Amino acid sequence: MSHTLRDRAHADLGGLQARHPWVFHPPLKRRFVTVTVVVALTGLMLVGFWRLGFSFERMIKGIGELGTLVMLMLPPNPGSWSKAVLIFHALAETLAIAFLGTLLAAIIAFPIGFVAARNTTVNRLVQFASRRVLDGIRGVDALIWALLWINVVGLGPFAGVLAIMMSDIGSFGKLFSEAIEAADKRPVEGVTSTGGSRLHQIRYGIIPQILPVIGSQVLYYFESNTRSSTIIGIVGAGGIGLHLSEQIRTLEWQSVSFIILLILVMVAVIDLISSRLRQTLIGRSAQGKG
The missing domain is CATH 1.10.12 (Lyase 2-enoyl-coa Hydratase; Chain  A, domain 2)
Incomplete structure (x- = not known):
């Protein structure tokens, strides 16, 4: 055989x-x-x-220094109860920055996605212009947006929310428009055959198809923005990043490890929750298509 x-x-x-x-x-x-x-x-x-x-020599020497730094970070310790309260408050602020920035970006990018999609746009010129604007917005990193907004609205979490929002508008606009273009044409044709207008085609033929996809994308970006909001906090846009930068500057390594541990736990929990929600949305979308 x-x-x-x-x-x-x-x-x-x-x-x-x-x-x-x-x-x-x-x-x-x-x-x-x-x-x-x-x-x-x-x-x-x-x-x-x-x-x-x-240089391999510098790398090997750096690994040794990294080991010394890790030993200085153990055990994780905020230092005092009052300091721990401030750190947890900053952590909640970081989570709020990521949530509000992602939500505002999704709300603004949702109608822009229809303008940038080939099958729902006003005309080709408008589609081309909207795509190029989204490319320009997406080409600027969230950290650069944070530095710009800090000079406009000042230091604090408000600048962080605006930075996350601006960075995600470009990404969401592109992703939403691609989801709209990939929508099945048969529901749209069904609405058209019953005498539905262009708005009816979008409302009843396209939106029900793309909502699970958009929801999954927004959840993923919320998870990613939780990490990004930590980075932009270092430049003064609020949140836990500001405290992390201050502890590193003052060589409080045990507090640094405590903050890093909290960030890792927060990201892991958000990743777990958002992954389950995404699976639920994808499952409902597959059932709807079936």
Whole structure:
């Protein structure tokens, strides 16, 4: 039996080689291009390491310093009860920044997604302009938006919310428009056959299809923004990042490890909850299609 299977495998392999010879025996030109690309990328990587001062000696020495730093961080300790209360308050502020920034971005990007989608836009010129605007917004990192908004509205969590919001509007606009374009045309055609207007097509033919997808995307970005809001807090946009930066500056390493531990726990809990909610939304979407 095993010999029969082996003979069939060899026969299939021979047939595949006969039908697709360029896969098993690529031409010399293709091999030359592949080798050239690999060599060029390897050379570029080595030049980059050289220009950036990469050194194995410095890396090994840095690992030793990292071990010393980890020992200084143990055990995690906020220092005092009053300090712990401030840290937990800042952690809640970070969570609020991520939630409000993500929610506002989703609300603003939802109508923009319809303008940027090919099948629901006003005309091609409007679609092109809206896509380019979304590309421009998305091209600026949340940290840069935080620095800009701090100079506009001042230090604090309000600047953090605006930074998360602006960063996500570009991403949500693109994702929402792609979900709209990928929507099944049959429900839209059904609404049209009953005399429905363009707004009816969107309301009853497209929105019910894309809501689970959009909900899943918003939950994922909320999880991601929880980490981002920690980073932007370091530059003065409120939240736990500001306390983390202060503890590092004053070399309070046990407090630093306590804050990092709280951030890890918060992100893990949010990841668990959002993953289950996303699975629920995806499951409902699959049932609806079925």
